[in-house]
Amino acid sequence: MCGRFAAFQPVEAIRKLFGAVNSAPADARPSWNIAPSQRALVVRRHPETGERRIDLLSWGLVPHCKHPA
Secondary structure, X not given: XXXXXXXXXXXXXHHHHHOOOOOOOOOOOOEEEEOOOOEEEEEEEOOOOOOEEEEEEEOOOOOOOXXXX
């Protein structure tokens, strides 16, 4: 199980702080209670250009599956 977290800074402030090159997604907004399966704002680096981008990604873990022997 993964926990909940808060991301309460204004989205534009996060973009400026990390120097993200793209604008924040239109439906991104601060939240005090981000739970598993909800979308969360993420700053990530592009693998080829190294530019920082800001995106909404699903938060959570994929459960481990036991395969029959």
